[in-house]
Amino acid sequence: NAGVTQTPKFRVLKTGQSMTLLCAQDMNHEYMYWYRQDPGMGLRLIHYSVGEGTTAKGEVPDGYNVSRLKKQNFLLGLESAAPSQTSVYFCASSNRPGLAGSEQFFGPGTRLTVL
Amino acid sequence: GESVGLHLPTLSVQEGDNSIINCAYSNSASDYFIWYKQESGKGPQFIIDIRSNMDKRQGQRVTVLLNKTVKHLSLQIAATQPGDSAVYFCAEKKAGNTGKLIFGQGTTLQVKP
Numbered sequence: 334n335a336g337v338t339q340t341p342k343f344r345v346l347k348t349g350q351s352m353t354l355l356c357a358q359d360m361n362h363e364y365m366y367w368y369r370q371d372p373g374m375g376l377r378l379i380h381y382s383v384g385e386g387t388t389a390k391g392e393v394p395d396g397y398n399v400s401r402l403k404k405q406n407f408l409l410g411l412e413s414a415a416p417s418q419t420s421v422y423f424c425a426s427s428n429r430p431g432l433a434g435s436e437q438f439f440g441p442g443t444r445l446t447v448l
Numbered sequence: 449g450e451s452v453g454l455h456l457p458t459l460s461v462q463e464g465d466n467s468i469i470n471c472a473y474s475n476s477a478s479d480y481f482i483w484y485k486q487e488s489g490k491g492p493q494f495i496i497d498i499r500s501n502m503d504k505r506q507g508q509r510v511t512v513l514l515n516k517t518v519k520h521l522s523l524q525i526a527a528t529q530p531g532d533s534a535v536y537f538c539a540e541k542k543a544g545n546t547g548k549l550i551f552g553q554g555t556t557l558q559v560k561p
Contacts, residue, residue: 337491364547373457375537375551376492383546391548423491430547436482437549439491 334359337440339424345446346414354409354443356424364427365407366391366437367399369420376423382407383429414447421445460558467525469555471538474519478540481514482549483523486535495523495536525557533559 340355356365363384368376368391378391382401396418398410407426411418421444425437461467473481479500484492498505498512498521505512511524521538535556539549 366547366549373553375539375553376549377551378548381546381548389546392550425491427547430541430545435547436494436497437547439493441491442489 336360337424337426337438339422339440339443341443342441343444345448346411347448348415350414351410351412352414352445353411354422354424354445356407356409356426356440357405358407358424358426358438359405360426360438361404362426362438363404363429364437365401366425366427367397367407367409368423368425369393369418370423370442371420379409379422414445416447419445419447457553458556458558460560461528462560463528463530465528467523467528467532467557469523469525469536469538469557471521471523471552472519473521473538473540473552475540475542475550477543478550479543480541481512481521482539482541483510483512484537484539484551485532486537486554488534492537497541528557528559530559530561533557 337358366381367379380399385404388399400408421442424440427437428435482497483495486492496507509526513522535554537554539551542548
C-alpha cells in the first residue's frame, strides 16, 4: 500500500494564480484532512471531510476550497494565491473515530511558495 | 481559547539517555491526546495516544503520561537513539465524530552521539 500520497511535491506560484493540490489514500479511510504547517509551528487544520461528498471548514479555511468527489481523493484548491499561503501542506486520512486504527496517517507534504 | 503547547522548543540529549518531552494543554473537552514524530522533510508519524480517562500508556520504548489535574502531557523515550532525532508534536483530539486535531508547536529533539 502506498498510504497517503500528495501531488505535487513542490510548486511555485505567482500572486493571483490558482492551483489544485491532490491527496490520494489507498487505505479505504472515511475521513480526510488538509493542514498547513508554517515554520516553527504545528499543523493547522484547513478543511476536512468525514465521507465522500462531504466537506467542512477547519481552523484556517479562508482562501481555500476543497472537494471530495471520490472516497480515496481529497483536493485542495487555491483560487487566487497570496504570499500568506506560502507553506507546507499536509494531507491526512483516518478511519472513523472510535474504530481501531483511527489515528491520522499523513502524506509527505507539498511545499508551496507564492511570490 | 484552545491551545496545545510544548514547554521547550529544543531538547538535546545524549544517546542512550532517556528523553522527556512535555506538553501543556488548555482545552479539557478532548477524548484523546496524541504524540506525533516528524522527521525533516516528511509528514508527521503517529507514535502513541492516550485516552483522556487514562493516566499512563506504554508502547515500545515510549511512555505517555497524562495529568489532567494540571493539564499536562509528557512523552518519555527510553534509551534515546540517533533515529529519534526529530520534531515531536502533541495533539489533542476533540470529542465527537470529526476526528479534528489541535496541534502544539513542537519540540525538536537532538540526540548527541
